[in-house]
Amino acid sequence: MATCILPTIFEVSEYSDSCTPNSLPEVDTGTDSDFYDTDLETEEIANYGQKDNDKDKDSTPRAEDIYICKNVYLESCRVDYKKDWCKQEIVPQTRIVDSLASKTINLQYRSLGASHMTPLAKSLQNNMRVERLILDGCDIQAEGMQYLAEGLADNVTVQFLNLANNNLRYEGAKWVAYLLLKNKIIKHVILSGNKFGDDTAKFIGGIIEVNNSVTYLDLSHNEFREKGGQIIGAALGENYRLDTLRLGWNGLRNQGAVAIGQSLQYNDTLKVLDVNMNGFGYGGSLALKISLKENTTLRELDVSNNSINWKGAHLISQGLHDNTGLEILRIGKNSLTTTGCMDLVEAISHENSSLKLLDLQSVSVTDETELLAAAISSQREFRIQHGGVVTCPDTLGIREDKEPNHMAKLMKFIKSSMIRPLELLRDFDKTTKNSVSEDEFVKRMVKVGVPLHKFQMRELAREVCGQNGTDDVDYKKLSDAVTDQILRSRESVYKERDEKRRLKAYNESILGSGLPALDIASKGHGRRTASDASPLLTNREGSLSDSQSITMTSFPLILDSLLVGKLATDEGIDMVDSSKSTAKLLLSRPLGDVSKKEKKKKKIKRKKRPLEHPEGGTCVEVYS
Incomplete structure (x- = not known):
């Protein structure tokens, strides 16, 4: 690996008009047709830079040798080929050579494989120009990811990294975690389409919890499913x-x-969450x-195509x-029905709502919903998108209050007017x-x-006296009818109460199955250890259990001091027996254990102070 030393501005100015990393010249990355170029190089390109090696070592260094590192790339191609005679020759890529001096290296869909990652990684290790690296669809796999992670771990310029569709799988996820735990410059990461499953969620979860530099993370088109969603949440x-x-x-x-839905209760920085084409359903x-009742920072939420019906729409509308x-x-492409759409609108x-766009794509609405949306638009900035207006509501999901019978209406009047039922007839009974x-x-x-209307009164009279075979309203029958109505009303109240109780227990069981329960006793008493880590992260299959923890042997030895030292104290990683090589990386605390003020203080250097254990006994060291 060549060591690049920055020269003075006067030494570089004769080779480049702009030599500082903050004022890098823009270089054309090529047309769209170049993305599919096989880039079979000529002998002239392959021997590019050979003359530079024959120059006097004491001569003034060229700009590409200092912080562009073109010669480092070309030399690495030759060295790696000579290392093993049975390896296929690594032909230098014109696109890479030309792009090392620009802000963007775009190698999308070039199918480079793992072999080309070694020279590219070496050239990027000390490169001071490249800020965006696009390797979408390059088939680098886990081996290539290892080379790239080692090369970019200490890079200080690359901020945008696209690794989509590279078949990284489990082993590649380890090296992604290594790179993003060590590099603090990369901010924008795309990892879609890499066949990450539940078993890799512990690595991705470690990145999300520990890394404090990545602001954009794309994990779409993977296979995290249920258990992976718990860890990521x-x-x-x-x-x-x-x-x-x-x-x-x-x-x-x-x-x-x-778990993903519940995490929004505790995250106060996320602005955009895209979970389209999943299975949130009723539980999500x-x-x-x-979460929506408490969260105030989320600005955009995409839950389209998530098997959400009118019941789910009603729940989301309450939030x-x-x-x-x-x-x-x-929230389009769900079976919301016209009732669910009306609930959302x-x-x-209300006047405190900030919603500017409600996307109900492929879902029909009624005239009333369209009219209410227009009224909202006249008051503030608001727009609705839907699948058309229908003249009648859907039968599914419609909620209609059951019309009370005539006796129920009579009983309601009797209660409000404080009249006894028999007093209604006493004044007209002249014959006793x-x-x-x-x-x-x-x-x-x-x-x-x-x-009641007169015809309803006559129907009520027939209901009361129809069984005695006469046209007269019998006092006893009226009294019995009132008693029956009271019993039916009580039964209805008890049934509704039991139904609410069952629904509440069902909802609590759903919410309890997502994220781990909060450990109130440990709040404010420093970092948690592995012994009191949450059950989700230690006991459940597919999570960070003892058999599936990230071990130090999973990463290069260079990471040992980093994880045991700086990250373990500053970034919230709990270590178990750090003297051994099998120390585990755990997601540290249960959710809700860090307040907003404590989160802001993480960037401030904290001092240790003794604190008495809440159960008495010896003191423990915590961070203040």
């Missing part, structure tokens, strides 16, 4: 740097979807309802009713037969102001 609740997280097309469902909607920060909600009609005719019954009901 737990890590997201601890993250305080991400602005954008994309998790679309990952099969997140059940407990995984609930319930978690979003709770939106109290939310004041969300500006864009994409009604929820954002304890009964009145149907006409007299109706006349009395009209006189006292019972809120």
Whole structure:
């Protein structure tokens, strides 16, 4: 590896008009057709820079030798080929040679393989020009990711890294974690389409919790599913740097979807969350309802195509009713029905709502919903997108209050007017037969102001006295009818209460299956150890259990001192028996253990102070 030493500005000026990293010249990265170029180089390109090696070693260094590192790349191609005679010759890529002096290296869809990553990584190790590295669809695999991670670990200029569609899988995820735990410059990372599954979620979760420089992370088109979603959700609740997280097309469902939704309760920095094309369903909607009531920082949420029906829409609308920060909600391509759409629009009609776009793509709405959306648009900036207006509502999901019977309406009037049922008939009973005719019954009901039409009063009279075979309203039958109505009302109240109790228990079981329960006793008492780590991260299959922890042997030895030293104290990594090589990297605390003020203080150097253990006994060292 060549050592690059920056010269003075006067030494470089004769080779380049702009020599400082802050004022790098723009270089054309080529047309779209170049993305598919096989780049078979001529002998002249392959021997590029050979003359430079024959120059006097004491001569003035060239700009490409100092911070562009073209010769480092070309020399690495030759050295790696001579190292092993059976290896296929590494032909230098014109695109790489030319792009090392620009801000962007775009190698999209060039299928370089792992072999080309070694010279590229070496040339980037000390390169001071490249800020964007695009390796989408280059098939670098895990081996190439290892070379790239070692080369970029100490790079100080690359901020944008696109590693999409490179088949990295489990082993490649280890080296992604190594790179992003060590490099603090990279801010924008794309890892979509790399076949990351539940087993790799512990590496990705470690990145999300520990790394405090990445602001954009794209993990879409992977295979995290349920268990992976739990780990990523737990890590997201601890993250305080991400602005954008994309998790679309990952099969997140059940407990995984609930964990992602619940994490928004504790994350106060995320602005964009994209979880489209997953399986949030009822459980994920319930978690979003709770989170949207408390979260004030999220600006855009995409839950389109997530198997959310009218029940889920009603839950999300309850969260939106109290939310004041969300500006864009994409919830189209779900079976919301016209009822669910109306619930959503009604929820954002309050004056404190900040929603500017409601995307209901491919979902029909009624005239009433369209009219209410227009009224909101006249009051503030708001726009709705939907799949068209229908003349009648959907039968699925429609909620209609059951019309009370005539006796129920009569009982409601009796309670409000404080009149006994028999007093309705007493004034008309002149013969003491304890009964009145149907006409007299109706006349009395009209006189006292019972809120029924005359035909309804006659129907009520027939209901009361129809069984005795006469047209008169019998006092005893009226009294029995009132008693039956009271019993039915009580039964209905008990049934509704039991139904609410069952629904509450069901919802609590759903929410309890997502993120780990909060450990209130450990709040404010320093970093947690592995012994009191949350059950989600230590006991459940597929999470950071003892058999699946990230061990020091998974990474190069260069990372040992970093993890045991600086990261272990500054970034929240708990170490178990750091004297051994199998020390474990754990997601440190349960969610809710860090307040907003404590998160902001993480950047400040903290001093140790003794604190008495809450259960008494010896003191422990904590960070103040």
